[in-house]
Amino acid sequence: MSADAHAEYTALGIPHRKLGFWTFLGSECMFFGTLIGTYLSYRGKSLTGPYPHDTFSIQVTTISTFTLLASSFFMVMALHYVREGKRFAAGAWLLATAGGGLIFVGFQAFEFTEFYHKGLSLSQNLYGTTFFVLTGFHGAHVSGGILWLLSLFVMNAQGKLPKEKEMDVEIAGLYWHFVDIVWIIIFSCVYLLEFAQ
Amino acid sequence: MSDHGSQSHAHPPVSLYVKVISTLTVITAFEILIVVPGVKTWYHENLPAFAAIVVPVILILSAVKFWAVVYFFMHLRQDHGTPRMVFGFPLGLAALMILVLMLLNGHFVSH
Numbered sequence: 001m002s003a004d005a006h007a008e009y010t011a012l013g014i015p016h017r018k019l020g021f022w023t024f025l026g027s028e029c030m031f032f033g034t035l036i037g038t039y040l041s042y043r044g045k046s047l048t049g050p051y052p053h054d055t056f057s058i059q060v061t062t063i064s065t066f067t068l069l070a071s072s073f074f075m076v077m078a079l080h081y082v083r084e085g086k087r088f089a090a091g092a093w094l095l096a097t098a099g100g101g102l103i104f105v106g107f108q109a110f111e112f113t114e115f116y117h118k119g120l121s122l123s124q125n126l127y128g129t130t131f132f133v134l135t136g137f138h139g140a141h142v143s144g145g146i147l148w149l150l151s152l153f154v155m156n157a158q159g160k161l162p163k164e165k166e167m168d169v170e171i172a173g174l175y176w177h178f179v180d181i182v183w184i185i186i187f188s189c190v191y192l193l194e195f196a197q
Numbered sequence: 198m199s200d201h202g203s204q205s206h207a208h209p210p211v212s213l214y215v216k217v218i219s220t221l222t223v224i225t226a227f228e229i230l231i232v233v234p235g236v237k238t239w240y241h242e243n244l245p246a247f248a249a250i251v252v253p254v255i256l257i258l259s260a261v262k263f264w265a266v267v268y269f270f271m272h273l274r275q276d277h278g279t280p281r282m283v284f285g286f287p288l289g290l291a292a293l294m295i296l297v298l299m300l301l302n303g304h305f306v307s308h
Binding site for chain 2: 010012013014018019022023025026027029030032033034036037040041043044058062065066069070072073075076077080083170173174177178180181184185187188189192193195196197
């Protein structure tokens, strides 16, 4: 029996849930596109400090970026082993993915605290407002993804994630990869742009 | 019910995922390398042509990384048709908006 045998298909030949989730991700593109666009529009227009050069640390951002990138690889490995029906391996990769996300969020919390100690707050200047709103929403998305992954890990541990339910993991994977690609853009447009110019 | 065969596909091998993550790691490492202060000073002095296009280079590399994750990890290369449209259209609009705002605000220029 095919793994998708129980999924309901649209007239377009794609499962309802998957099509719905791709549509949701399309709306998320506009959401984050707006936040990134706002950051770029107000970039360099703060009248008071601290400014990005006073706060950014390329070392911290580099580590968290590589961690999130690696977690995307862990996610595809988790899906691979769920499809193969290898419960232990699937659980291990799901946990590794959630762990990568936790490290990323930990670094973000550290970064936010450091920035606050340097005088940057949500209402300090345009940079503070646009930066915290953009990266804060992204961090909230990552946190939601971690909870989702941990719930899948628990389901897998209880034997409730057989390969017939691969769609559950695939959709969680779509979400996780999406937060990764959003970070790819934030990393370039917010951090690298600042160091490159 | 429609023909499900149009969306059924063989699952990619692990080796493909390893190649993709390796490529992403190398690209990210290069992106970081070119903004390291010492390296930046070097190419500003020795490769002024590269210094002038460093921002577009970073954006193109990011686009390549973005595409690789969407195409291989999110399996959009197999989910062709409607998923590409419902995701690709708003993505294109968002990308266009970001690029126009960067252009209007002079963010493509390297100082």
